[in-house]
Amino acid sequence: MICVEVKNIISRQNNILLSWSLQQVIAAMETQLSNGPTCNNTSNGPSTISNNCSSPVESGSIEDSKTNLIVNYLPQNMTQEELKSLFGSIGEIESCKLVRDKITGQSLGYGFVNYVDPKDAEKAINTLNGLRLQTKTIKVSYARPSSASIRDANLYVSGLPKTMTQKELEQLFSQYGRIITSRILVDQVTGVSRGVGFIRFDRRVEAEEAIKGLNCQKPPGATEPITVKFANNPSQKTSQALLSQLYQSPNRRYPGPLAQQAQRFRLDNLLNMAYGVKSRFSPMAIDGVTSLAGINIPGHAGTGWCIFVYNLAPDADESILWQMFGPFGAVTNVKVIRDFNTNKCKGFGFVTMTNYDEAAVAIASLNGYRLGDRVLQVSFKTNKTHKA
DNA sequence: TGCAATT
Known part of the structure; x- marks a missing residue:
């Protein structure tokens, strides 16, 4: 009663x-209808975890895999079973893997879903890309084939003019290669640029050239030089950082x-x-x-x-x-x-x-x-x- | 006005 x-x-x-x-x-x-994901950790999240805004592996649009998808920006506490349940709602899954840190077992916030039928993979992109789950907006796209040349191609850029847009950032870097993803971090409250961004190139060699060409250079119209370096890889965190992350109760809800x-x-x-x-x-x-x-x-x-x-x-x-x-x-x-x-x-x-x-x-x-x-x-x- | 179970 x-x-x-x-x-x-x-x-x-x-x-x-x-x-x-x-x-x-x-x-x-x-x-769902618009562009890609946004970096949508809330300001309350532990700072060590909010770093994974920049960490997920990105994928390109190369058409060689018609069934294998990469899913980025998954909520931290989402399990492989939940991932399978979500994507299984589209069609039969051949395999599904949530990528976890080798040492801590913590989700790295991305995973792969391989469908039996290419049509289901396409349908999953159309219906689940941009889906909001908790504080995240997931990204669903075709996975590029795994190879050494596409690894470690993510750059961390700091000292950007606060007025620089994502488009301008891409314009600056696009001369060095094909950009898979770009992002400018913004203040969670004011929405103003933090002057920090990430650029993921298709290949590592392109990222290397961008560092040579742009690190310590002033972008057109800027008064200060920018810093361009390889971004931290989440799986290469120090054991100290990993441990402190474990101590932040893993099931904590982000308001x-x-x-x-x-x-x-x-x-x-x-x-x-x-x-x-x-x-x-x-x-x-x-x-x-x-x-x-x-x-x-x-x-x-x-x-x-x-x-x-x-x-x-x-x-x-x-x-x-x-x-x-x-x-x-x-x-x-x-x-x-x-x-x-x-x-x-x-x-x-x-x-x-x-x-x-x-x-x-x-x-x-x-x-x-x-x-x-x-x-x-x-x-x-x-x-x-x-x-x- | 309706509360599963071919898991």
């Missing part, structure tokens, strides 16, 4: 939350935008009112309160929090669930329930999220969301065993 109260309270909050949820989803769609934090507190208060406990978003805090023994915790399945999504269209697929819920936090599984014979969606599906607070925000934000011509109903999964 208390569960129902929570549900109702959250539903009432929905009017307030809706505009924000629309922003989230629209943002997801926009990034999202301010709006999201505001929602967290609001929801936390709702939970306090309903349960009479201070949860601090922790499922354990709820489970651990003996006075609440016997109360069903909605949606809690041990491995995460199961969310029921109702009123999906017959042609709904897993990718839409990833797109909708991914921006709210760690999603470990999505499932569209289909009729065995027709293979059409039966109108509902499930999403499993690791953390209670993120699941609660996702529910509060997406319940009542209009998808196409349908209004979704989103809640924690209950234990219903038969139709009413």
Whole structure:
């Protein structure tokens, strides 16, 4: 009964939350339609980890691999199984590998997905490139064949004029070779350039030539010379840095935008009112309160929090669930329930999220969301065993 | 108003 109260309270909050949820989803769609990824670590992230903005291996558009994809800018805590689950929603996967640090086992934030069918690889690029997952916008592109000549071709550039754009940076470096990716880091709060950027060339020799030609040189119109050197390779971090990274609790959540934090507190208060406990978003805090023994915790399945999504269209697929819920936090599984014979969606599906607070925000934000011509109903999964 | 399980 208390569960129902929570549900109702959250539903009432929905009017307030809706505009924000629309922003989230629209943002997801926009990034999907536009260019590549952005460096989107939040300012709260540990600085050692925020370095991996520049670290992922990039890929070119060479057409020699039609099935093998490289996926960059994955959330730090995403596992290989989650990667496989996400990309498996497109088609049959031949192999899937999340690249991890050899010593610490920490994800390096990128991986490879090899499909059986080239058509699925193409579809994955079209539907998953630019997908927002937590604080990241993933990049999906064809993987270049692995070879020594494309390794260590990433340059770190500092001392750039604050007014220099990414396009101008590329213009400056393009005379030395084919640029795979470029980026200028910006202040997380003001959006102003930090005067630091990265250029990844197709081949190492091109990067070497760029260093010779541009290090300690003044770009046209600049008053100060720039520094151009090879970027740090994440797998070559000192053991000290690796250890300190391990001590930053690996499962730490990175708080999202301010709006999201505001929602967290609001929801936390709702939970306090309903349960009479201070949860601090922790499922354990709820489970651990003996006075609440016997109360069903909605949606809690041990491995995460199961969310029921109702009123999906017959042609709904897993990718839409990833797109909708991914921006709210760690999603470990999505499932569209289909009729065995027709293979059409039966109108509902499930999403499993690791953390209670993120699941609660996702529910509060997406319940009542209009998808196409349908209004979704989103809640924690209950234990219903038969139709009413 | 609808809560899976050919994993």
